[in-house]
Amino acid sequence: xxxxxxxxxxxxxxxxxxxxxxxxRKGIAYQEFNVAEDREKAREMIEKSGQMGVxxxxxxxxxxxxFDQAKLDKLLLK
Numbered sequence: 001x002x003x004x005x006x007x008x009x010x011x012x013x014x015x016x017x018x019x020x021x022x023x024x025r026k027g028i029a030y031q032e033f034n035v036a037e038d039r040e041k042a043r044e045m046i047e048k049s050g051q052m053g054v055x056x057x058x059x060x061x062x063x064x065x066x067f068d069q070a071k072l073d074k075l076l077l078k
Contacts, residue, residue, distance in 0.1 A: 003059050003060050003075065004031075004059075005023065005028055005057065005058070005059050006031050006032075006033065006058040007019060007020060007023070007031070007033070007055055007056075007057050008035050008041060008042075008056040008057075009033070009035065009054050009055045010035060010036040010054050011036060012036075013054050015066060015067040016054050016067075019067040019072075020032065023072075033045070035054060048063060049063055049065055053066070060075075062075050
C-alpha cells in the first residue's frame, strides 16, 4: 500500500519545489497545502512540526522538515 504523503509548502520556496519535483519523479502521489494562503493548514503544520519553515513533509505519521532526500527515501521504501 502506498504511503500517504502530505507536503506543506509555499509557492516561493525552492526546497518545496525540489521536494515536489522529487516526489513526482518517483511517481509518489501527494497532497499539497499552500501555507502562505491557508492559515488553518499553516497552524496545523506548526502544531505537527514545531516549525514555521517549509517544506514540512508528512509520510504516513513521520515528519520530514526540509527537503531531506535520504530520509524521504527511507520512509517511502518501507
